[in-house]
Amino acid sequence: xxxxxxxxxxxxxxxxxxxxxxxxxxxxxxxxxxxxxxxxxxxxxxxxxxxxxxxxxxxxxxxxxxxxxxxxxxxxxxxxxxxxxxxxxxxxxxxxxxxxxxxxxxxxxxxxxxxxxxxxxxxxxxxxxxxxxxxxxxxxxxxxxxxxxxxxxxxxxxxxxxxxxxxxxxxxxxxxxxxxxxxxxxxxxxxxxxxxxxxxxxxxxxxxxxxxxxxxxxxxxxxxxxxxxxxxxxxxxxxxxxxxxxxxxxxxxxxxxxxxxxxxxxxxxxxxxxxxxxxxxxxxxxxxxxxxxxxxxxxxxxxxxxxxxxxxxxxxxxxxxxxxxxxxxxxxxxxxxxxxxxxxxxxxxxxxxxxxxxxxx
Numbered sequence: 225x226x227x228x229x230x231x232x233x234x235x236x237x238x239x240x241x242x243x244x245x246x247x248x249x250x251x252x253x254x255x256x257x258x259x260x261x262x263x264x265x266x267x268x269x270x271x272x273x274x275x276x277x278x279x280x281x282x283x284x285x286x287x288x289x290x291x292x293x294x295x296x297x298x299x300x301x302x303x304x305x306x307x308x309x310x311x312x313x314x315x316x317x318x319x320x321x322x323x324x325x326x327x328x329x330x331x332x333x334x335x336x337x338x339x340x341x342x343x344x345x346x347x348x349x350x351x352x353x354x355x356x357x358x359x360x361x362x363x364x365x366x367x368x369x370x371x372x373x374x375x376x377x378x379x380x381x382x383x384x385x386x387x388x389x390x391x392x393x394x395x396x397x398x399x400x401x402x403x404x405x406x407x408x409x410x411x412x413x414x415x416x417x418x419x420x421x422x423x424x425x426x427x428x429x430x431x432x433x434x435x436x437x438x439x440x441x442x443x444x445x446x447x448x449x450x451x452x453x454x455x456x457x458x459x460x461x462x463x464x465x466x467x468x469x470x471x472x473x474x475x476x477x478x479x480x481x482x483x484x485x486x487x488x489x490x491x492x493x494x495x496x497x498x499x500x501x502x503x504x505x506x507x508x509x510x511x512x513x514x515x516x517x518x519x520x521x522x523x524x525x526x527x528x529x530x531x532x533x534x535x536x537x538x539x540x541x542x543x544x545x546x547x548x549x550x551x552x553x554x555x556x557x558x559x560x561x562x563x564x565x566x567x568x569x570x571x572x573x574x575x576x577x578x579x580x581x582x583x584x585x
Contacts, residue, residue: 283314283340284402285385287375289368290343292323295330296568296576297390297554304394304567306339311399315341316380318371320348326573333572344378346371354484355501369502372461373480376472383469389462391527391552393564396520396543404465406515411470413515415522418457434458436511439504444492452511459514461506462548463522479509524548530557539563555579 286305290298302315319327327343330336348367355365372387386402388394404413417434433439437454440447471477483505487493493504523534523542527549539545545563547553553564556579568578 283312283382284309284399285314285316285380285382286398287316287318287371287378287385287387289371289390290317290319290323290327291366291368291390292320292326294390294554294576295323295326296571296578297552298327299330299334299336299569299571300554300564300567301388301390301392301394302336302339302341303569304392305388305398306336307567308394309397309399311397311402313340313398315339316344316378316385317341318344318346318368318378320367321345326575329573330569330571334569336569342379346374350374351484354481354488356488364501370484372464372502373477373484373505375466376468376477383467385466385468387461387464387466389546389548391547392463393545393567394543395545400543401465401517401521404515404517406465406467409470410513410515411467411474411476412510413465413517414459414461414510415463415517415519415524416457416459419516419519436507439493439507441492444490446486446490447492450508450511452508456511458503458507459510460522460524460546460548461503462524462546463517463544465515465517476509480505483508518543520544522546526559527551527553530559533559556581 288298288301298317305313305315317327324343324345331339331341346367351367351370355370357365375385375387378385384402384406386398406413434457435454436452436456436458439458440450440452440454442448442454483492484501487501487504493501520541521543523538523544524546525532525548526534526545527547528551529549530551534542539560545560547558547564551558553559553561554568554576565578571577
């Protein structure tokens with residue numbers, strides 16, 4: 225019996241040691257920092273099998289931000305894309321932690337429950353020291369406005385992705401945009417602000433800037449040293465196709481962060497100048513280094529004035545409409561509300577409502 229007790233005590237000690245070792249190992253694994261900690265893949269949508277990677281399935285990946293206060297806008301964009309193509313589209317919805325549950329519920333409780341999607345959480349701490357407060361339009365300093373800078377950090381596996389702002393409606397087949405031929409060495413494709421003569425009258429009437437002079441402070445030496453002609457045509461980064469391999473190869477994200485930090489230090493651009501601080505870094509980094517999109521894939525400036533209307537001919541031909549500017553189609557006043565509202569999916573939680581002159585939500 226004494227021998228049996230000794231054996232039991234030895235076994236008990238060994239068991240305790242094994243448990244301690246296991247706990248120590250688990251703690252080490254869980255506390256090791258990862259480069260991907262800024263992003264967290266949280267939810268897969270209907271029809272997205274776990275056995276295969278999206279890359280193998282030849283899907284069209286579309287990245288859209290989903291802010292809590294504008295979820296209805298995001299869902300209208302998704303609905304327009306999904307309804308106008310027979311391609312296999314995978315939506316990557318990037319949001320902040322507080323909106324994860326609402327985003328999932330909006331999809332699963334509406335007609336969008338059949339889409340394929342993944343929700344990714346963005347950590348705004350990545351922007352510390354890169355973006356300073358600006359009171360002119362604080363909505364443009366929302367952390368999700370800078371998601372476009374960090375595409376390679378998303379938990380995705382694609383050579384190419386489409387990025388869309390949440391205030392766009394897609395009237396064409398998204399696969400035509402995805403299949404654009406990119407020039408060798410280009411990491412992105414944008415539509416330039418001087419490419420659509422039929423919209424020039426609208427642009428002039430609303431005083432929209434279409435050159436680099438409207439976005440950068442040419443009084444600063446750092447801007448002069450760039451050697452960019454102030455009359456060069458600008459572009460809008462609210463809609464673009466990105467080549468992820470080239471983006472990584474050219475370290476685009478690091479370049480964008482450099483100019484964010486530079487602006488934080490010496491203020492070479494501001495939201496007061498150009499209606500936002502997400503556009504100027506893109507203009508600098510991609511100057512003369514991007515493929516040009518068909519202008520009909522980005523008919524924009526619809527949100528810059530409640531009075532500037534496009535012709536029916538342009539609106540019918542447009543493959544994509546963008547209400548960039550302060551006058552959004554879910555609010556009032558705004559133009560061409562019918563073209564946006566036909567894709568609106570009512571919020572099942574009733575938190576997102578339309579603002580209309582009769583007071584109906």
